[in-house]
Amino acid sequence: MNRYLPLSILALAILAFATLMLVIAPGMQINSRPAPEGLTPYSEAEQRGRETYVSLGCLYCHSQQPRSGDQAPDGxxxxxxxxxxxxxxxxxxxxxxxxxxGPDLLNVGARLPSEGWHLTHLYQPRAIFDWSIMPAYPYLFDEKPQAGPGDVVVALPAEYAPQDGVVVATQQALDLTAYLQSLDRTYEVPADGLRDHGYGTPDGPEPTPSEEER
Amino acid sequence: MARKSKHSRPDEAFEPYEEHAGVPMPVNWVAIALTIWGTAMLYDTGESVQESLQDRAEDSDVVAQSVPDEGTLLFGANCATCHQPDGRGLRDAVPPLAGSEIVAAGPDIVSRILLRGIDGPLTVVGQDFDGHMPSFDSALNDAEIAELASYVTTRWADTTEATAQTSEEVASLRAEIGDRGSFGGGAELAMMISSLPDQPPMPARSHVQAGDQAARDLVFAGRDQVWSCASCHGDLGQGDESTPRLAGLPGAYIVKQLQNFREGTRENESMQLVVQGLSDPEMTALGAYYTDLRVPSTARPVLSGDLKRGEQLALQGDWSIGVPACFTCHGPSGFGVAPNFPGLSAQHAPYLAAQLANWVGGQRHNDALGLMAQISEALSTQDRRAVADYLASLPPVPAGGASMARMETQDDQ
Known part of the structure; x- marks a missing residue:
């Protein structure tokens, strides 16, 4: 163990090689791609909502990466x-x-574009799905005797509504909902979109003979 | 074990060994012969693979030549379900192409109609029709529309003028048309074609725009306890992903689904909550509202299904697995048949595939005679994706398509 210099150099070289191949090269590959045409940057409200999403730890139960058809029926x-x-x-x-x-949320804004639905669901998921195990987030809402001007009232079935008064959304709940509504990646994949095709081919799960003949 | 046996034991110092014996000569000969044969075979098959590849290429050339040309294929897949393969149309329901004064006006007009569709009464060859031709704007590309327009005029227009249309011409037409929507029946067509016979006037469409005020309130504002229809299904009932497109569905079908949500024969938690607050007259008003809506298709094939297989299932079915053609019940080109069969064309692929899965999974058991459950059971996951993607690629249900389907039934009787 007295040839520590060559040993350290070799170890560092291996690490550097791995970093080059696994971090730097893919980073260059991805960074050179332009943003897709259909994708818009988050607005200020959506960005605030995104920070709430992160702080509430939604990530622990909800992924944001739909799989291709040959891996899961996400489509x-x-x-x-x-x-x-x-x-x-x-x-x-x-x-x-x-x-x-819970379900994947990368396109929740496309399949559930309703602000009202999201507010109800965030306030009390069991109001819609009696079997839901998602936590309720009542602290994102205020109970008021009467809705003031500009207040967004949450639609609730009788058994979950307060005895008297109404439930109104706080700015935080509205921002979070705005973020959820903005999650919509249903535009066409850019022609040069980088993706892993899993076991399938770029065109689909398996090429059909008729297509091959052409 | 060995120690307990009564056999004589070998000496402690005994080392096992094997007497040396050479491989018998015949085995060597066989090995050498096999090697030579194998090498020869490798060369031989190498050549025959080349030959058979060539053969196959020649074969496929022959097949390609015998396949009907592009125009015939496009016509069969997109037009023949309504206009019939011989272009004679259906009496009282679908105008004929053969002998039509409109087709005679040339490929330019045909391309325009393909791009815009027709929505209003028109007279063709002396017959009156309640025209509901879909727009193929979203379904076909420039080259395909050019091909179809050339095919239709070459085959049916009794004219000596040029009948060919190029995709560049279609592209400029598409740009010129923009989003002008459907032709307002024969009346608007007559403005472009001077040789057209007298056309019926276009009826006023005010009722569609206004709608029932109560229904509009429900659609856009919702109630205290529930969200508005439009907040999920879109301002024009276009839907997205797993939220269905409602525009143009038969009103009675929409009412039945709402009732089924209430009864629990169709399961969807959000909709079950929504229908709790709806009365029967409100359901009827909502059905009437959505059936009159016109909106271009926003659906695309997104499930990487095999479109050819989907087309086969929709047009011919697959009797090897006991599945009838979708269009036998859901109407020509999947436009739906009021009151029971919803339109399928331009419906979102994820929704369609999910419903097929729901018939099997038990979230939906509201079909008459369990027909859809049987069909869905017979379809593989790949088939469901294929047919859902194909239907999503079709042009949307022409508004009022239900009335066309009704007339067709009368025609049969």
């Missing part, structure tokens, strides 16, 4: 097409997530 679930690197252009930090205790 049929309405979760959208398999995502590509460019879909996350404005996501800092990304919220890919690994757990799917």
């Amino acid at each position: 049929e679930r309405g979760w959208g097409r398999a995502s590509v690197a460019a879909d996350y252009t404005y996501d800092q930090p990304h919220q890919l997530g690994t757990m799917r205790t």
